[in-house]
Amino acid sequence: MGFEYLCKYGDEIHVTPAYITYRDRLIDIGSVNQISVRGKKFLINSYKQNMTLPTMCIHMESHTDAIRLYEQVIDEFYHSQAEEEELMSTKSGGSFFDWYFGSK
DSSP, rough: EEEEEETTTTTEEOOOOEEEETTTEEEGGGOOOEEEEEEEEEESSSSSTSSSSSSSSEEEESOOOOOHHHHHHHHIIIIIHHHHHHHHHHTTTTTTTHHHSSSO
């Protein structure tokens, strides 16, 4: 699973539910604190006070492409994770309390 995009310069961008890669950069979901779009730029953890988290700046062909990448990253990082957690809870038969207090 995962999606592939191309930046303005033709480099591949891989987006999966666990991480994003671009050129020689890999940022996992646990290291993402902020995702934004400014013009044609897609940015992760890019702000002046950031001294500890890895950053990523991807130049896209257009603002629309940057927005599409933003939406895909949000969908992969957060919606895929929520779907996976929901699937796990339905496979296990519900929550812990349902199991504990349910009929045996």
